[in-house]
Amino acid sequence: MTTMQLKETALASTHKKMGARMVDFAGWNMPVQYKSIISEHMAVRNKVGLFDVSHMGEFLVSGQDAHNFVQYVIANDVNKLKSPNCALYTQFVKPDGGTIDDLIVYRREHDFLLVVNASNIEKDWQWLQKHSNSFKDLKLTDISDRTGLLALQGPKAQELLSKITSTDLANMPSFAYDKAKVNNFDISFGRTGYTGEDGFEIFVDVDHLDKLWQILFDVGNNFGIEACGLGARDTLRLEAGLPLYGHELDESTSPLEAGLDFSVKLDKGEFLGKDALYKQKELGLTKKLIGLRTESQALPRAGYEVNIDGTKIGTITSGSQGIFVGYPIAFAYVEPKYAKLGQILNVTIRNNDVKAEVIKRPFYKRCH
Amino acid sequence: MADSPSKTLSYPEELKYVKTHEYVRVENDTATIGITAFAADQLGDVTYVELPKAGTKLNKEDKFGVIESVKSVSDLYMPATGEIVAVNDRLLSEPELVNLDCYGTGWMLKIKLSNTNDLQDMLSAKAYKEFVVE
Numbered sequence: 442m443t444t445m446q447l448k449e450t451a452l453a454s455t456h457k458k459m460g461a462r463m464v465d466f467a468g469w470n471m472p473v474q475y476k477s478i479i480s481e482h483m484a485v486r487n488k489v490g491l492f493d494v495s496h497m498g499e500f501l502v503s504g505q506d507a508h509n510f511v512q513y514v515i516a517n518d519v520n521k522l523k524s525p526n527c528a529l530y531t532q533f534v535k536p537d538g539g540t541i542d543d544l545i546v547y548r549r550e551h552d553f554l555l556v557v558n559a560s561n562i563e564k565d566w567q568w569l570q571k572h573s574n575s576f577k578d579l580k581l582t583d584i585s586d587r588t589g590l591l592a593l594q595g596p597k598a599q600e601l602l603s604k605i606t607s608t609d610l611a612n613m614p615s616f617a618y619d620k621a622k623v624n625n626f627d628i629s630f631g632r633t634g635y636t637g638e639d640g641f642e643i644f645v646d647v648d649h650l651d652k653l654w655q656i657l658f659d660v661g662n663n664f665g666i667e668a669c670g671l672g673a674r675d676t677l678r679l680e681a682g683l684p685l686y687g688h689e690l691d692e693s694t695s696p697l698e699a700g701l702d703f704s705v706k707l708d709k710g711e712f713l714g715k716d717a718l719y720k721q722k723e724l725g726l727t728k729k730l731i732g733l734r735t736e737s738q739a740l741p742r743a744g745y746e747v748n749i750d751g752t753k754i755g756t757i758t759s760g761s762q763g764i765f766v767g768y769p770i771a772f773a774y775v776e777p778k779y780a781k782l783g784q785i786l787n788v789t790i791r792n793n794d795v796k797a798e799v800i801k802r803p804f805y806k807r808c809h
Numbered sequence: 810m811a812d813s814p815s816k817t818l819s820y821p822e823e824l825k826y827v828k829t830h831e832y833v834r835v836e837n838d839t840a841t842i843g844i845t846a847f848a849a850d851q852l853g854d855v856t857y858v859e860l861p862k863a864g865t866k867l868n869k870e871d872k873f874g875v876i877e878s879v880k881s882v883s884d885l886y887m888p889a890t891g892e893i894v895a896v897n898d899r900l901l902s903e904p905e906l907v908n909l910d911c912y913g914t915g916w917m918l919k920i921k922l923s924n925t926n927d928l929q930d931m932l933s934a935k936a937y938k939e940f941v942v943e
Contacts, residue, residue, distance in 0.1 A: 462851075477908075478879045479854045672853065672880055738857040738901075740877055762856050762879055791875065 450495035467560035472670040481673035489595035490669035498562035503552035505578035518706035522548035534714025539692040589650030594640030637681025682803030732802035741771035826937035852878040889927035891920035
């Protein structure tokens with residue numbers, strides 16, 4: 442128990458009224474589950490689920506130098522955002538190659554919106570301040586406290602959101618960003634998410650957050666919507682092969698080690714962490730993230746040891762029952778020579794070695 | 810939206826409880842052991858229950874097994890000393906019974922009590938309920 446006052450989103454009392462179990466997540470009092478993680482997970486895979494992720498951080502970057510600054514602090518290439526109203530996934534990388542955070546960058550009409558992990562808001566803010574000195578015409582604004590964020594995820598998300606906006610969502614590409622009016626207030630949304638399903642992450646001023654939640658639920662009832670907590674968010678992202686900061690990514694792990702090569706653009710020009718990442722690419726990695734499937738009823742969990750013939754070769758970073766796929770799945774860091782698909786390893790679960798096979802990530806890929 | 814905003818958890822009067830969240834149902838010198846509705850609710854969806862074999866003798870407060878849910882792993886503790894005479898094998902294939910019916914089909918062990926004095930240290934339904942709402 443901590444004596445520190447936990448922060449709450451504008452929906453905290455709504456969550457409690459709905460029977461959510463609240464837990465301390467990165468200093469925030471957040472719903473971990475409502476009825477059942479399994480049922481919330483399946484609702485997102487089969488229908489639609491709604492998550493309150495307002496604890497996440499949002500920074501605005503504006504000014505003449507905004508583009509160059511963002512390009513300097515991220516590992517992906519901001520020039521991929523050819524016109525306003527689209528987004529990309531990326532990381533802030535330290536000069537030694539370690540990861541400060543992973544985030545989504547939205548290019549908007551007049552600025553960039555950076556959405557970062559709740560646990561890293563202060564660290565990221567200081568990191569950006571520290572590296573902003575050589576950029577003259579630059580304004581950084583932390584709008585986390587004013588920004589509500591809901592994730593509407595699942596195969597029915599588009600149809601549901603279409604009921605309350607006039608935007609042509611059928612033709613909205615993945616990672617596009619748009620604005621709309623709902624009732625008398627403004628929302629904006631990216632076709633993004635953290636579940637492996639189609640869906641939207643919807644930004645709204647905190648004053649309208651509760652109203653937006655209610656509207657999405659009222660309309661969503663016809664689609665079988667379920668309120669989803671951080672428990673299902675974790676099992677969904679794991680099944681979808683997505684990293685979680687603090688588990689698969691941290692300050693001693695590079696995005697290349699995490700297998701995020703698609704989001705690291707070494708040829709884009711100078712940026713923080715480039716030399717270290719370049720060296721890793723040239724010399725090879727010392728550890729590699731793998732996907733594992735175990736043959737056990739007992740579940741592989743973060744921190745469990747991975748061995749081969751009794752010799753430790755790595756550690757599980759996340760593990761759970763793959764609720765949709767139907768078998769236990771995990772991420773682990775191992776020595777690269779053991780990272781081949783089909784490699785058989787052992788995971789030590791409570792002093793017993795359980796057989797595990799290196800399998801392809803994502804563990805789940807949607808087909809609709 | 811959740812159907813029942815604040816779920817009510819039950820604690821049958823005829824059972825005895827311990828602070829590690831196991832219950833016992835006593836019939837003569839045999840006790841049926843399981844986990845309480847509070848514990849099942851806290852764990853969430855149970856995915857695996859690891860239990861000892863019949864014939865094992867365990868002391869009060871010894872670890873007798875492990876229960877896993879999607880979110881967490883917890884140890885199970887003996888509420889009383891005794892020899893295990895039966896184990897609920899159904900939990901191997903249907904661990905969700907612990908969530909659905911913890912005091913009925915979700916039972917875990919039956920033991921032959923070595924010392925009925927163990928029962929005296931246990932909590933009544935009322936006292937256990939007060940303990941968990943603290």
